[in-house]
Amino acid sequence: MELDAFDASLGQWPHLPFHCTGLLLGNGASRALWRNFAYDSLFERAQKVRNKPLGQTDLALFKSMGTENFEQVLSALNTTVRVNAALAISASAPLNRYYAIKEALIHAMRSAHIPFRLLPGEHLQAMARHLREYTTVYSSNYDLLVTWAVEQAPEGFDELFDVDLGFDVRRVRSDATRVLHLHGGLHLIRQVDGTTRKRNAVGSALLDGFAINQPGEVPLFVNEGRREDKLRAIRQSDYLSWCHAQLAQHQGPLCLFGHSLGEQDRYLLEAIEQAGVQQLAVSIFPLSDAWILSQKHYFTTLFAGREVQFFDATSHPLGAPSLNVPVPKPAVKRKR
Known part of the structure; x- marks a missing residue:
């Protein structure tokens, strides 16, 4: 029509x-x-938050996996940490990225979400x-x-x-x-x-x-x-x-x-x-x-x-x- x-x-x-x-x-x-839920992308927001935003290494991980989904990247890092531990390989690098990405996610979500007290x-x-x-x-x-x-x-x-x-x-x-x-x-x-x-x-x-x-x-x-x-x-x-x-x-x-x-x-x-x-x-x-x-x-x-x-x-x-x-x-x- x-x-x-x-x-x-x-x-x-x-x-x-x-x-x-x-x-x-x-x-x-x-x-x-x-109205603060009117953000276009949580992934974009996590790059711009004032505290602990996603860094270049973190962004490279998302790009390498062809995704903007936090759950997929965090799950992949978890798997990498467990595999490295089983093979007696240092897991410090993937573990550091895991915590860095989680922290950026936390700050991004808290900056947009209504606090329960309000x-x-x-x-x-x-x-x-x-x-x-x-x-x-x-x-x-x-x-x-x-x-x-x-x-x-x-x-x-x-x-x-x-x-x-x-x-x-x-x-x-x-x-x-x-x-x-x-x-x-x-x-x-x-x-x-x-x-x-x-x-x-x-x-x-x-x-x-x-x-x-x-x-x-x-x-x-x-x-x-x-x-x-x-x-x-x-x-x-x-x-x-x-x-x-x-x-x-x-x-x-x-x-x-x-x-x-x-x-x-x-x-x-x-x-x-x-x-x-x-x-x-x-x-x-x-x-x-x-x-x-x-x-x-x-x-x-x-x-x-x-x-x-x-x-x-x-x-x-x-x-x-x-x-x-x-x-x-x-x-x-x-x-x-």
């Missing part, structure tokens, strides 16, 4: 003609609450109440907002990890809401054997110590990067590959909130197509009439042949202006 076939009107979330059984969250959902409990409870309205919540964000919301009000959410916090694909699905982190998260750990466990921490400790793990363990999350890069990381993880398969089997209408389904996430579109989803509700933030028209054209083309309902993102419970937390201005140092 041509651009002039659309108008700039948007529906309101409460008045949509169908009920969505699934919710796919993108970066826009996090930005609605904390997030009102009533915000998290409001988020949890809405998330429980879906059968499955699929989040492609690796921040802790959804995790903190479920932690604040856990009733009604399905627990996919066993008593030892390990991921168990054999767990029986209940009628409770499942929250699946398609790209992992700061609350998840990739263990030495490749399996996944949830970190034994809550609240601010989840953010403060997300990269402080046992030897051989690394945070399990897929940061920004090429499509092929993300797919490789997903296939190498039992948890991520299972979550991706669940999206490809989704039943019922699906809501896209704050998600652009851009080229680097095209595999998510392919999973939605494989699931045969026929009704979609797509949020649009009303920046301008031109923006609304371009978004309508983009998603209508993307989901040709299916029913697509567009709604004002600010009318959605997760996009309500009342949930936004102002970012404090940095303190200005006075000259003496």
